[in-house]
Amino acid sequence: MTKPGRMLAGAAAVMGALFATDALFATDALGQDRARNTVAVLRGLDKVTARISTIEAPIGDTVRFGTLRILAQTCRTRPPEEPPETTVFLEIMDIKPGETPVRLFSGWMFASSPALSALEHPIYDVWVIDCKTSAPLNSEAKE
Numbered sequence: 001m002t003k004p005g006r007m008l009a010g011a012a013a014v015m016g017a018l019f020a021t022d023a024l025f026a027t028d029a030l031g032q033d034r035a036r037n038t039v040a041v042l043r044g045l046d047k048v049t050a051r052i053s054t055i056e057a058p059i060g061d062t063v064r065f066g067t068l069r070i071l072a073q074t075c076r077t078r079p080p081e082e083p084p085e086t087t088v089f090l091e092i093m094d095i096k097p098g099e100t101p102v103r104l105f106s107g108w109m110f111a112s113s114p115a116l117s118a119l120e121h122p123i124y125d126v127w128v129i130d131c132k133t134s135a136p137l138n139s140e141a142k143e
Helices: 004-025
Strands: 037-046 051-058 062-065 068-077 086-094 102-110 124-133
Touching (some): 037 086, 051 068, 051 124, 068 124
Antiparallel strands (some): 037 124
16 A cells, blocks of 8 residues: 555655756757647557657647547657656546547646546557657748
8 A cells, every 4th residue: 555655755756856857958058948849749559559640740630540539739859968858748538429529638747657537448558759849930941
């Protein structure tokens, strides 16, 4: 049996890590904004068919995977000089025909620790792979 104090300490550690991600990903070493990530790259497993799919979820848009509707709110990666980490804030709904939509997941997922904050569903697994970035805002088109 888990003691309440241990649960609170674990929850505090996870929340601390989440708040630390904001500080880590906000700006680069010079205090300048980096290029924005525009697509979260996820991997989905359909446990019934054993089919694995790569899901590219544009930030702010909903994508479909089976009966799941996945909304990536933000996707962040650490700079190359820091230990690698990709985090994505996801909202995942299960929408079945004729039934009320059910929110299955809302929170941060970490590429390096998929079990830390995982989607629990009898048919589908979803986990984070990477982020794709857009071109820097001040870059010029090359001919």
